Amino acid sequence: VTEVSLLRNLARRLPAIGDDCAIVPHGREDLLLKVDMLIEHVHFRREQRSASDVGYRALARALSDIAAMGGRPRWALVGLALPPWATRRWVNGFYDGLLKLAASYGVEVVGGDLSHADQLVADVFLAGVAPRGRALRRSTAGAGDVLYVSGPLGHREWRFAPRLELGESLRRDRRVTACMDLSDGIALDLHRMMFASGVEARLDDLPVAKGADLSRALHYGEDYELLFARRGAWRNPPPGVVAIGAVHSTRQPGRVTLSGAVVPPVGYDHLKQA
Amino acid sequence: VTEVSLLRNLARRLPAIGDDCAIVPHGREDLLLKVDMLIEHVHFRREQRSASDVGYRALARALSDIAAMGGRPRWALVGLALPPWATRRWVNGFYDGLLKLAASYGVEVVGGDLSHADQLVADVFLAGVAPRGRALRRSTAGAGDVLYVSGPLGHREWRFAPRLELGESLRRDRRVTACMDLSDGIALDLHRMMFASGVEARLDDLPVAKGADLSRALHYGEDYELLFARRGAWRNPPPGVVAIGAVHSTRQPGRVTLSGAVVPPVGYDHLKQA
Numbered sequence: 001v002t003e004v005s006l007l008r009n010l011a012r013r014l015p016a017i018g019d020d021c022a023i024v025p026h027g028r029e030d031l032l033l034k035v036d037m038l039i040e041h042v043h044f045r046r047e048q049r050s051a052s053d054v055g056y057r058a059l060a061r062a063l064s065d066i067a068a069m070g071g072r073p074r075w076a077l078v079g080l081a082l083p084p085w086a087t088r089r090w091v092n093g094f095y096d097g098l099l100k101l102a103a104s105y106g107v108e109v110v111g112g113d114l115s116h117a118d119q120l121v122a123d124v125f126l127a128g129v130a131p132r133g134r135a136l137r138r139s140t141a142g143a144g145d146v147l148y149v150s151g152p153l154g155h156r157e158w159r160f161a162p163r164l165e166l167g168e169s170l171r172r173d174r175r176v177t178a179c180m181d182l183s184d185g186i187a188l189d190l191h192r193m194m195f196a197s198g199v200e201a202r203l204d205d206l207p208v209a210k211g212a213d214l215s216r217a218l219h220y221g222e223d224y225e226l227l228f229a230r231r232g233a234w235r236n237p238p239p240g241v242v243a244i245g246a247v248h249s250t251r252q253p254g255r256v257t258l259s260g261a262v263v264p265p266v267g268y269d270h271l272k273q274a
Numbered sequence: 275v276t277e278v279s280l281l282r283n284l285a286r287r288l289p290a291i292g293d294d295c296a297i298v299p300h301g302r303e304d305l306l307l308k309v310d311m312l313i314e315h316v317h318f319r320r321e322q323r324s325a326s327d328v329g330y331r332a333l334a335r336a337l338s339d340i341a342a343m344g345g346r347p348r349w350a351l352v353g354l355a356l357p358p359w360a361t362r363r364w365v366n367g368f369y370d371g372l373l374k375l376a377a378s379y380g381v382e383v384v385g386g387d388l389s390h391a392d393q394l395v396a397d398v399f400l401a402g403v404a405p406r407g408r409a410l411r412r413s414t415a416g417a418g419d420v421l422y423v424s425g426p427l428g429h430r431e432w433r434f435a436p437r438l439e440l441g442e443s444l445r446r447d448r449r450v451t452a453c454m455d456l457s458d459g460i461a462l463d464l465h466r467m468m469f470a471s472g473v474e475a476r477l478d479d480l481p482v483a484k485g486a487d488l489s490r491a492l493h494y495g496e497d498y499e500l501l502f503a504r505r506g507a508w509r510n511p512p513p514g515v516v517a518i519g520a521v522h523s524t525r526q527p528g529r530v531t532l533s534g535a536v537v538p539p540v541g542y543d544h545l546k547q548a
Binding site: 024118125 | 295296298300301302303305307308309310311313315316317348349351352353355382384385386387389390391392393395397399401403
């Protein structure tokens, strides 16, 4: 079973799959809820990453999803299944990385669960908040909007900095219409935003990271930059933010072109297979 | 590394480990947050359980923790790591069991994550609510309280019914001072409640389930009944609820006796080893 076909299948049964986080109203705010699994052999190899690196990354990915909706992260819980090789020292290192990152963004780690498994599974649950009805979505981009990314694409940084400050400032900017974080490469993620919004994207240019090329910038993924749409261009965009193109009405929702050439909505795994 | 020593280690670093759920204030309510892992080979064998049974159980255990605090469960997210044997049919069966149970208690399954692993890992995150400051804790039993359990002990039912209605009614009963759910056997769990409350328990009698014996009732675990303390006995306790003894002040916090004999604070795993 592939993840995509399973997700399609589940999307028919579950509400609210699509945005970076689930949004549920509570009191005067919306709660933004996210769960994210980091799994040995799938997402990392222990020979290549320190325990602290794994703990950092496990939380950072969930933080990026809260950032994508303009939320403020508040509480985290950690489910940790430990294989035989995981010593107490490793677990302490894991929490060092995770708790330090949590503290730097004001997140309280309030609980968790411990179990064991053949490979390490770290499951981070993160809850954030946003003013009621104000969280940024991905399905609300409109024809005429300018498209932006928050930085150069195509390089992968293990200990990336989630764009939480930028996300909140975008949420307060009433002209920003849609936002998501780039986890699977802009080719696939922008397709998703355009498809969900019923529009197409025409890109003029992309900021390519040092050491990367255009193909990597489009498809490599794990950039964890923000991709967003805004009604009208900024005179002075926030630091690092780059305009990349515009949103157009279309008969082919989800279509993405770069300098007129169609960009296929595929990520890194598909490129490797091709 | 054993779970107990790891938990002690973590308890020094993390706040709020101890109660069945984490409690965080939000708006006029408290949010009750829980994460619970169900892992193949550790918690179930796929030859012995249907997909629907696994989905049911994964959510039911988290629901029991919300019940233990007198909360109302509201939103769930599911992290699911799938091994090669997990077909789409299996995943659908899993969600059948989980979603049906969720619907019967008014829980919305609002999101999740899918990945793959060598063995199946189902991680349920559950958020519930309680009026601010009113959630039932385990550390607040007092000398003179009467101890109760919500049903007979020592049998394990895979598809148990979480005691959510009872939990809410106990939370509204201002005489109920402490509550927890019985997951590791009353010998160990009652010890924990008494230790956290700085008192001791003297038991007169225990309701033993059909087909079980006293040793199982004390140590077997996975009863998922509620254990609670109340200032003063009921004339008419709720259906199924049985008085089992009383709380006393002590120089040995956590001590539990049954008809005068000390009950060791050990669960099923320790009994097997002994």
